[in-house]
Amino acid sequence: MNGVVEQLQASAAAAEIRRMKSLRPLVQCITNDVVQEVTANVLLACGMSPAMVPGLEECAEFARGAADALLCNVGTPNRENVQAMKLAAAAAADAGKPWTLDPVGAGGTAWRDKAIEELIALRPTVIRGNGSEILAAAGFEHRYKGVDSLDSSASALEAAQALAARSGSVVCVTGETDYVTDGRRTVSVSGGCAMVTLVVGTGCALSAMAAGFAAGASDPLASTAACCLLAKRAAERAGQTARAPGSFHNAYLDALYLLSPEEAAGLMSA
Ligand SMILES: Nc1ncnc2c1ncn2[C@@H]1O[C@H](COP(=O)(O)OP(=O)(O)O)[C@@H](O)[C@H]1O
Ligand SMILES: Cc1ncsc1CCOP(=O)(O)O
Numbered sequence: 001m002n003g004v005v006e007q008l009q010a011s012a013a014a015a016e017i018r019r020m021k022s023l024r025p026l027v028q029c030i031t032n033d034v035v036q037e038v039t040a041n042v043l044l045a046c047g048m049s050p051a052m053v054p055g056l057e058e059c060a061e062f063a064r065g066a067a068d069a070l071l072c073n074v075g076t077p078n079r080e081n082v083q084a085m086k087l088a089a090a091a092a093a094d095a096g097k098p099w100t101l102d103p104v105g106a107g108g109t110a111w112r113d114k115a116i117e118e119l120i121a122l123r124p125t126v127i128r129g130n131g132s133e134i135l136a137a138a139g140f141e142h143r144y145k146g147v148d149s150l151d152s153s154a155s156a157l158e159a160a161q162a163l164a165a166r167s168g169s170v171v172c173v174t175g176e177t178d179y180v181t182d183g184r185r186t187v188s189v190s191g192g193c194a195m196v197t198l199v200v201g202t203g204c205a206l207s208a209m210a211a212g213f214a215a216g217a218s219d220p221l222a223s224t225a226a227c228c229l230l231a232k233r234a235a236e237r238a239g240q241t242a243r244a245p246g247s248f249h250n251a252y253l254d255a256l257y258l259l260s261p262e263e264a265a266g267l268m269s270a
């Protein structure tokens with residue numbers, strides 16, 4: 001497949017980022033044990049409200065009611081939290097709220113792959129993963145190293161397009177270049193800074209951001225591409241000053257906070 005790969009127009013990207021910031025979406029996160037804090041901090045820095053609401057007893061009510069969007073992330077799955085993700089995802093979809101699936105570690109164990117397959121069947125608005133995860137979730141040959149990717153995003157583009165066509169979700173495969181596709185249109189976002197991969201949770205947090213960007217969006221492909229663009233520009237800015245992962249982490253949060261929609265979209269120099 002592959003076909004023509006477009007780029008999001010700067011004016012459209014700025015409009016998506018402005019829209020997200022004026023909504024300040026409340027993003028319900030059912031995520032893994034490793035990335036709770038970085039996810040909340042990333043959402044706050046870019047202008048969203050995080051709420052970690054993973055409990056089986058209340059997750060569906062929250063998804064249906066207070067939340068503007070939902071993240072389901074299978075990084076540290078167990079029977080109970082996968083069940084909570086299914087209940088919350090079904091409630092969100094029923095209430096017309098967008099939700100994002102992060103298929104962390106797809107392709108590693110049969111049990112996790114079955115959980116991911118069952119979540120995909122609930123039609124996430126967006127599926128966001130790294131190259132190996134998207135290849136695995138699409139049923140393509142992939143290489144596996146836990147939550148890291150051994151496959152480039154470019155090598156997973158065809159799998160992303162196939163997964164989007166089969167699931168009805170927008171699929172975002174990230175890496176040196178991010179690709180966002182609905183199976184017909186594909187948008188790429190390049191740049192960023194490779195040091196972002198040395199800060200745990202930046203991919204997981206990006207999936208949470210994509211959920212918030214999809215809240216109220218008329219075109220989830222455009223909102224997801226704008227989300228990737230903001231993250232790439234923030235990583236670039238962080239990389240201008242930070243020389244190692246600890247300071248990069250702080251500089252990345254600061255850049256997510258400081259970049260205006262126009263700067264992130266390239267309409268104004270940052
Ligand atoms: N080689 C790279 N160069 C620049 N940015 C990258 C690179 N690899 C990943 N990124 C960025 O890191 C963030 C997380 O993506 P990724 O590392 O693919 O996800 P995950 O953390 O789930 O493995 C994204 O913003 C992506 O664009
Ligand atoms: C290290 C680790 N182990 C289970 S989940 C997780 C975090 C993965 O974060 P990311 O996908 O953003 O790199």
Ligand SMILES: [Mg+2]
Binds near residue numbers: 105
């Ligand atoms: Mg990940």
